[in-house]
Amino acid sequence: MSVRITLATAARVLRQLRRDPRTLALVFLVPPVLITLFRYVFDSQPQTFDRVGGPMVGIFPFSTMFVVTSIAMLRERTTGTLERLMSLPLAKLDILLGYGIAFACVAATQASITSGVAFGLLGLDVQGPVWLVVLLAIANAILGMSLGLFFSAFARTEFQAVQFMPAVVFPQLLLCGLLQPRSHMAHALEVISYALPLTWAYDALAHAVSGRTGAVVVRDAAIVVGVAATALALGALTLRRRTG
Amino acid sequence: MLARVAAVEIEHLRVVRGGKVVLPDLSVRVERGTVTGLLAPSGSGKTTLMRSIVGVQRVAGGRVVVLGLGAGAPPLRRRVGYVTQAPSVYGDLTVRENLAYFARVLDVPPAHVDRALEIVDLAPLARRIVRTLSGGELSRTSLATALLGEPELLVLDEPTVGLDPLLRRDLWETFRRLAAGGTTLLVSSHVMDEADRCDRLLLLREGALLADETPASLRRRTRRETLDDAFLALVETA
Numbered sequence: 001m002s003v004r005i006t007l008a009t010a011a012r013v014l015r016q017l018r019r020d021p022r023t024l025a026l027v028f029l030v031p032p033v034l035i036t037l038f039r040y041v042f043d044s045q046p047q048t049f050d051r052v053g054g055p056m057v058g059i060f061p062f063s064t065m066f067v068v069t070s071i072a073m074l075r076e077r078t079t080g081t082l083e084r085l086m087s088l089p090l091a092k093l094d095i096l097l098g099y100g101i102a103f104a105c106v107a108a109t110q111a112s113i114t115s116g117v118a119f120g121l122l123g124l125d126v127q128g129p130v131w132l133v134v135l136l137a138i139a140n141a142i143l144g145m146s147l148g149l150f151f152s153a154f155a156r157t158e159f160q161a162v163q164f165m166p167a168v169v170f171p172q173l174l175l176c177g178l179l180q181p182r183s184h185m186a187h188a189l190e191v192i193s194y195a196l197p198l199t200w201a202y203d204a205l206a207h208a209v210s211g212r213t214g215a216v217v218v219r220d221a222a223i224v225v226g227v228a229a230t231a232l233a234l235g236a237l238t239l240r241r242r243t244g
Numbered sequence: 245m246l247a248r249v250a251a252v253e254i255e256h257l258r259v260v261r262g263g264k265v266v267l268p269d270l271s272v273r274v275e276r277g278t279v280t281g282l283l284a285p286s287g288s289g290k291t292t293l294m295r296s297i298v299g300v301q302r303v304a305g306g307r308v309v310v311l312g313l314g315a316g317a318p319p320l321r322r323r324v325g326y327v328t329q330a331p332s333v334y335g336d337l338t339v340r341e342n343l344a345y346f347a348r349v350l351d352v353p354p355a356h357v358d359r360a361l362e363i364v365d366l367a368p369l370a371r372r373i374v375r376t377l378s379g380g381e382l383s384r385t386s387l388a389t390a391l392l393g394e395p396e397l398l399v400l401d402e403p404t405v406g407l408d409p410l411l412r413r414d415l416w417e418t419f420r421r422l423a424a425g426g427t428t429l430l431v432s433s434h435v436m437d438e439a440d441r442c443d444r445l446l447l448l449r450e451g452a453l454l455a456d457e458t459p460a461s462l463r464r465r466t467r468r469e470t471l472d473d474a475f476l477a478l479v480e481t482a
Contacts, residue, residue, distance in 0.1 A: 008348035012337070019336040019373070080332030084389070087298055088349050089321040241316065242302045244261055 001091045009098025013072070014105065027068065028110055031060040032117035039122045046125075054126045054209030055178055055202055057114045058133050061107040061141035062201065063169045069103060069148030070161045077152070082239065092236045096149065100142060100232070107141025108134065127211030136208060136217075139224050140201045144169075146231035147197075153238035172198035177206065197227040249312040251276045251397050251428035252297055257306035259292050266292045267451040270306070274430060274444075276396075279423045281442035282432040283475065289451040290432050291329065294399050297430065298326040311396055322350065325395035329402045331386035335375035339366055339385050342374060343392060350393040360388040363418055365411075379406035384415075398422065400431045404438065416441045436471040445471075447478060454478045 017024060035056055042048045076082040085095060111134045118124040126133070151168060155161040175185070175193040182190050182199070193199045204220035207213070252274040259267040266289045274280050284290040295301035296308055299316020308315035311323055333342045343357040361367045364384040369377065374385055387403055404412045416438060419429050423443075431442070439445055440459050447455035447462075455462055455478055459471060468474040 004351065005349050008345060012334070012341075012345045015341060016334060016336045079335070080328050080330050081334060083300060083328065084326070084332040084346075085349070087300055087321060087324070087326050088346070089318065089351075090349050242300055244302045 001093050005090045005094040006097045006101065009095055010101035010105075013099055013102035016072075017102070017106065023068070027064055027106060028113050031057075031064070031110060031114040034060075035114060035118050035124075036122060039118075039124075049122075050125050051209075052178060053118055053122070053124045054128075054133055055205035057111060057118050057124075058137040058140055058205040058208075059173070059176075059178065059198070059202065060114055061110050061137045062144040062198065063165065063173075064110060065103050065107060065141045065144035066148040066151075066169055067162065067165050068106075069099065069145045070152040070155065070164060071158055072099070073149050073152040074155055074158060074161045083243075086239065086241045092239045095239065096232055096236055099149065100145060103145045104138055104142055107138050111137030111141075126209035128208040128213055132208045132213060132217070133205065136201070136204050136221060136224075139204075139221055139228070140198075143197055143201060143224050143228040143231070146228040146235060149235035150231045150238065153235070169198075172196045175199065176202035178202055197224060200224050200227075248276060250274060250309075251278075251311060252430070253307075253309040254297075255307045257293075257296060257308055258304045259289070259296060259301060260304045261292065265451065267296070270451065270453060272446060272453060272456060274428060276428050277423055277426050278443040279419055279429045279431065279441070280444045280446060281439045282430060282446045282448065283434065283436075283439055284432070284448035285479070286434075288448045290448055291401055293448065294326070294401050294430065294432060297397075298324060298399055300326075322393055323396045325390035325393065325398045327383075327386050327390045327398075327400045327403055329405070331382040333374050333382070333385050333389060336373065338371050338373055339377070339388075340370040342385060343388055346389045347392050352392055352394075356392050356394070360391040363391055364388045365414065380408065380411055383407070384411075387415075395427070397428045397430070400429065402432055402434070404433065404435065412438070436475065439471045439475075447475065449479055449482055454482050 035053060038053060039049050115130055115134055119130055147168065151164045152161060155164060175189055175196055176198040182193050200220045200223040204217050204224065207217045250273050254270060254272045257267055257270040282290055292301060296303055297310060297315055299320065310320055313320055340357065343360060347354060347357050361370055364387050366384055366388060369381060374382065377385065383403060383406060390398060404415055419431065423429055433439065442459065444458055445455060445462055446453060462474050466474040466477040468477055
């Protein structure tokens with residue numbers, strides 16, 4: 001493991017993203033636009049916007065980073081650059097952490113813009129501290145990145161990689177409690193929801209926006225980070241020095 | 245006399261890919277400081293052999309020793325340069341950004357970037373986004389990346405595909421110059437006039453070596469004037 005290579009990789013990934021302004025625009029503009037839509041869809045129920053809007057700010061980076069990472073990593077695999085990297089003196093962790101740092105920066109920017117719009121312009125009202133929402137958003141981004149990295153190993157084409165989004169992200173969105181409290185779901189779904197990382201990510205955000213910032217948020221965040229680390233370790237297993 | 249460690253020493257290499265035996269039992273030796281041409285019809289196991297030497301190919305049996313170490317051993321990652329047939333560089337970065345990144349990974353001084361650009365004659369295009377380059381420029385960028393760390397062994401898979409004759413000649417002069425400086429080169433090609441510029445030729449067909457000799461001895465043995473004819477004669481009698 002080398003700090004030099006990790007930082008060089010992070011800088012390289014960010015430079016690649018900067019060369020793709022359209023993707024950056026989508027990453028930074030779609031969440032505030034969606035949250036604005038959301039605000040006016042619930043125009044007559046501001047309390048619903050307050051309840052759901054805060055967690056949404058923190059969940060956008062999860063789905064964004066999942067897609068961006070799985071496609072970026074798929075490109076590394078299909079263009080042969082990953083094979084080249086694997087034949088060079090660097091550790092797998094250098095690549096993974098490099099990506100992690102780069103996407104954490106993107107996630108922090110995305111979450112700041114989205115919360116700026118939500119809290120500043122749309123009057124989203126939460127009891128908890130805004131910085132905690134942004135911090136949890138970054139943790140969720142890293143979770144999305146790790147899962148994207150892992151799932152990219154199972155996609156051969158970008159079409160397939162994009163389809164992992166509805167396959168992996170949507171069910172978690174449905175079951176995490178954002179749309180409906182989990183206790184109101186069919187019992188089997190509630191049980192399943194405990195096994196899904198986004199459930200804990202949402203739980204942390206829901207607690208944070210309702211002003212409960214104690215041990216429960218720390219526990220939820222620890223689960224999110226733990227799953228992210230596990231997915232990263234599994235992702236490392238899919239980066240192979242030797243292939244058939 | 246001091247016994248020199250060979251650049252590559254392969255004994256009974258066996259590789260199976262997707263249930264198909266690509267290399268059944270291959271033994272070969274490549275001396276240091278030479279340019280060895282690897283010639284083969286496509287699908288003969290050329291790339292598989294190169295990947296085995298670089299240590300990125302899963303092998304089913306045999307021994308591949310590179311510069312005295314097992315192929316793929318961590319210390320070799322600095323000492324062996326590999327250029328795949330498809331240019332493996334980042335399309336959305338400039339030529340220089342690509343090289344600068346790999347230079348950071350290899351921990352070589354930035355001056356090596358300029359030197360590598362000079363060697364492949366890409367200095368004027370250093371600021372171009374790689375995606376906008378022509379095929380030949382693209383493969384030269386990939387080659388420059390492999391030159392950064394001044395590797396002792398360069399494994400080049402079809403480095404001159406898509407290059408015009410002038411550039412091909414220049415590149416082969418570069419290869420000769422690198423070899424004169426002590427670098428070992430293993431170059432695959434399907435262009436026979438390039439084969440004539442090699443010290444030694446390996447002819448591979450269906451995973452087996454048909455020839456391992458100098459261009460001159462290959463001509464003598466097959467009693468053919470051109471390497472093209474010699475190659476065909478060997479393939480047809482095999």
